[in-house]
Amino acid sequence: MKSSATIASSASAPVLKRSKSSSRLPTSGSVGSIESRLSSSHSQRRLRTITVTGAQLYRKTDTAPEVVERPDTPTGKRHLLPVFFTHKSSELESPSRPRPLPSPLLRWLFVLYSAWCCLYTSASCFFGEYGQQAHHSLRHKTLNELGNSQWLSRISPHQPPLVSLRPNVLEAQHAPSNAITACLWTPASDVMTDVHRWISVWPGPISAVITTDLAPGSSAHASLVRRLRASSSTRQSRLSLHLLHTSSGPPTSPNAYLNLARLFAPTETVVLFPGNITLSPAHIALLQDRIEDRPFVLTSRAPSTFPPFPAAPVALPRDYPVWCSERFFFVDDRLADWKECIWHIWLNQLGDVGFMNMTSVNPIIGGMSSADRKIRSRLVTRFRTETCDHFAKQLVTREDEGVRTDRTKQRWLIDFCRKVSSLVLNP
Incomplete structure (x- = not known):
């Protein structure tokens, strides 16, 4: 009994063997062969695990990608992300599956699309310049x-x-x-x-x-x-x-x-x-x-x-x-x-x-009668005020574009528009 207890204590730790057929380990960690022999004084049973290779594990998980639970983020939330890249990388590296070539129809469609893009760009450049010239000539037409x-x-x-x-x-x-x-x-x-x-x-x-x-x-x-x-x-x-x-x-x-x-x-x-x-x-x-x-x-x-x-x-x-x-x-x-x-x-x-x-x-x-003259005087005053305001804004816009107005003319404009109220139609 004493010898069996010693053997049990010496064999209580599992033995991990890495398989040579795979160079990667899955995140859950069981690749290669694991042997664990447990014994106790009440049981003489021997537990043995089944050896599972990495390739077999990938084939089983193709239909349902493994989900890894990541540690907590600083915000306290957990992210569950499917691990796609791990099991897809083995398929990309496998030389047994050749990459299919594009069909002739797709190649012809690509050629036609490229030709259409070149034609559209050329037509846009040509007709755009022609349209600008036509618009410029239309604006400068005489009566x-x-x-x-x-x-x-x-x-x-x-x-x-x-x-x-x-x-x-x-x-x-x-x-x-x-x-x-x-x-x-x-x-x-x-x-x-x-x-x-x-x-x-x-x-x-x-x-x-x-x-x-x-x-x-x-x-x-x-x-x-x-x-x-x-x-x-x-x-x-x-x-x-x-x-x-x-x-x-x-x-x-x-x-x-x-x-x-x-x-x-x-x-x-x-x-x-x-x-x-x-x-x-x-x-x-x-x-x-x-x-x-x-x-x-x-x-x-x-x-x-x-x-x-x-x-x-x-x-x-x-x-x-x-x-x-x-x-x-x-x-x-x-x-x-x-x-x-x-x-x-x-x-x-x-x-x-x-x-x-x-x-x-x-x-x-x-x-004109006196009543008509009063109404017309108000209309004339408003017309001249609006015209002076519009003309002053045009001068400001020209100065912003670099066309300067003589200071003497600016003073003339100010004095002329100040007299609007006295320039209405008199009886």
Whole structure:
């Protein structure tokens, strides 16, 4: 009994043998052969473990990856992560399973995809550059290169409605490049008298808007069109008439009529007349010699401050960035509307406006009631305040882009806009 106890105590520790067929040990640790012989005084049984190789263990765990319980993290949570990489690495290292080659269909799809990418990149570069050039050329087109539909796109959709305008009812046949177009408007009741007067005074092209309340398609409207077209060949060669129906739309300011006449002018330089033409041929010849890119006010005196003679015409390029404001349609008054047009041009030029002494400019008689004058004064004050604010912001933006404005002009702008409250229409 004593000898058997000694043998039992000497054999109580298990013996671990590492198998040569595997160079790795799983995390649970039973690779190779383990022999444990236990004996006791009450039992003579002998316990023997089964030898399990590493390869057999991997094959058994292929269907269900072993889960390892990691130690606690600093946050106190445990992470249970499946051990995929351990049992997959043996498959990647096994030379018994060759890697399959891609099918011919996949190779052809890869070739087609690469060719499509090259074609798409080339087309994007080409058409992108072409589109930028087309956009640049479209932005710098002059009005001569635009069609009637593009001309009409400038007009407000409700002032006047597009359906009420018939441009070029009578169109000029030829206009020299250095000629100056007179832009006017008149109601249909005075059209024949005014056209005869314009033709006799102005030697260059004429672009005029004729306003009428006759319904399109009526017999009176057709008769008016026939009378406008029944002109001599001399008149047709330099006269462009545009018929505007004013009965179907809301009230429209007279500045809108001048803008339409300027829009359809056939030459690059125009003269805006708020009333009838009263210049002599000698003045017109002098105007053609002195015309520049900046606007010229045709007045009987050259004032140092605004306003000049209220009804003075203005000669300017047709593509000049400032167009007469059309927001004052509360009262149809030529003189009041034209004064705001000159004011806007004066502001845009920072006072640098040319003058030509024209002594034959006749005043335009305009009348408004005291109530209408008060309402209009408020509208004018608000218009000038908003315009000054917008113009000052444009100057700040130009300075941010590196275009500096002279300090003298900046001070002029501040002083000019401070006088807005005193420049409204007086009784």
